[in-house]
Amino acid sequence: MEDQTSQEQASPEVRKRIQESFDRQGLMRHLGARITRIAPGCVHIALPGRPEVTQQHGYFHAGATSSIADSAGGYAALTLFLEDTEVLTVEYKINLLAPALGDHIEAIGTVLKAGRTLTVCQLEVYGVGDGRRKLVANGQQTLIRVDRPAQ
Amino acid sequence: MEDQTSQEQASPEVRKRIQESFDRQGLMRHLGARITRIAPGCVHIALPGRPEVTQQHGYFHAGATSSIADSAGGYAALTLFLEDTEVLTVEYKINLLAPALGDHIEAIGTVLKAGRTLTVCQLEVYGVGDGRRKLVANGQQTLIRVDRPAQ
C-alpha cells in the first residue's frame, strides 16, 4: 500500500489495544469497515463498497466516508498515548473532493500535532479500484484526551 | 416535536421527491435513519440508538451523528430547488459538543443561504430521551447544485 508516511508498525501492545477498541465500535462493524494499518501516529481504515454505504446516486455516502475518516484520525491519535487514555473527537471538517467510487475507500488518519490536551489530525480518503487510487476527501480533525471511562 | 423554525410543511410534490431520494440512500436505511420533517429549507432526520451506530463507549459514533446531519442539510437545500436539480456536499465541519446519548438522535439541517451555485446549511444534532433534548453536535455545510445525473 503506497503512502508517504513511516512504514513502521506500531508495537503489538498498541495494535492490540487499538484493534480491541475498534472492535467495540458498533458502527464500524455495521458498515463493514476494517483497520488495515496501525503505525505510530497513522491509522488506515478500509470500507468495501456495497449498497449499505451509498447515497442516492450509488456513490459512497459522505457520512460513510466521514465515519471511517473520523475513526482513522481518532485511532491515529490513540497510537501515541498510554493505555489508560482515550480520545474523543472535538470537531472535524472534511471536503468531499470527488464522487467516492471504487471497490473500496480507504481513510488515512495522520497526526499533525499531538499536544497534552488536544491533538490535530489530517484526514484523507482514497477511492480504490480498477488499479486506480484517487483522493476523494480531505479533512482536518481536532481530538481531546480524556481519562478512560470506567468499563 | 419542538423547534423554532417555520412550522409549515413542504409541498406534497417536494416531500415525495425528497422521500424518494432519501429511500435510495442505502446508508440511511442501513443505519435505521428516517426523515421526520420536510419543510421549506429545513429537514429533520432521526436515528434510533442501537449497537450498530455506536463508538467504543456505547455513545452514538461521530460518524453516525455526522451522517444524518449531512443528509439533513443536503435535503434541506434540495427542498428549495426544482425537480431536475441535485445537490452534492462540498464540505462540512461539525463540532461534537457532548457525548451523543438517548433513545434517538435527531439532526436538523437548515438552509442559511441558498445561492445559484452554492448553498450553506446549518447543522444541529440533538440527543433525545427521558424527556430531555440536548444539543450534541453543531456544524456548517456547503453544498453545490449539479445537473441531475441520468437515472
Next chain:
Amino acid sequence: MEDQTSQEQASPEVRKRIQESFDRQGLMRHLGARITRIAPGCVHIALPGRPEVTQQHGYFHAGATSSIADSAGGYAALTLFLEDTEVLTVEYKINLLAPALGDHIEAIGTVLKAGRTLTVCQLEVYGVGDGRRKLVANGQQTLIRVDRPAQ
C-alpha cells in the same frame, strides 16, 4: 442595534477586563476595530470600511472579516470565565456568504457551549450600510481555556 440575543450587558468588571484585553490586541487597533457590545456570552465588534481592510475588488478582505469574528468569539467566551482565565482559539471555520460591503461590518460572537476545557462559539458577520444589514459570513469556533500567562 438589533439582534436576537440577550439585551443585558456584562458586569462593569467583566466589561473592563475585556476592553483592556482588546486594547492590547495590536491587530484590532491597527485595523480600526472596536467593541460595540459586551454581554454575557456574546460580544460584538465593528470594523469601519476603508482601503486598509480590503481585498483586490474593494470588498472587506476575508481576513479582516475573520479577524474580528475570531476576536468576537474569543471575548464572548471570556465573558463567562473568571479573572485569571484566558482563552485561545483552537480552530475556526468560516463561510464567506456574500461580498462584504458596507459602511462597516459587525462581527457577533456567541457562546454555543461553554465547557470546562473547551468552548464553542457561533460567529456571524454582518455588512451594515445604507439602512441594510446583511449576513456576509457565518462560522464556528473552538476555544481552549488556559492559565493566564504572567504579565
Next chain:
Amino acid sequence: MEDQTSQEQASPEVRKRIQESFDRQGLMRHLGARITRIAPGCVHIALPGRPEVTQQHGYFHAGATSSIADSAGGYAALTLFLEDTEVLTVEYKINLLAPALGDHIEAIGTVLKAGRTLTVCQLEVYGVGDGRRKLVANGQQTLIRVDRPAQ
C-alpha cells in the same frame, strides 16, 4: 526557502498578474505582508512580526495568521487559471496549532484539487525566527471561480 513542493516558478505573466492583484489588497499592504513565492499551484506570503499584528499576549493574532493564509490559498488557485478569471473564498477552516511567534510568519497555500467551479487548497503557516521554522497553523480552504468583475 525549504519546502517540499515544486521548485519551479510560475511564468512571468502569471507572477505579474498575481503580484498586481496582491498589490490591490489593501489589507495585505496594511499588515505589511508580501508575496515571497509564486509557483504553479503554490504561493507563499510572509508577514513580519510587529505590534500591529498581535493579539493580547504579543503573539501573532489568529486573524493575521488567517489573513495571509487565506490570501496565499487564493493566489495559489489563481496561478492555475486564465487571465480573465478571479477566485473568491467560499470558506476555510484553520487550526492554530501553537502560539505564532517569530521574526515573521510565512503562509503557504497549495492547491489540493482544482476543479471547473471549485478549488480546494491546503493552508500552512510557519513561525520563522532564530533559525527555527515551526508549523503554527494548518487549514483547508474552498474557493470558487468567478468572472472577473468589471474594473
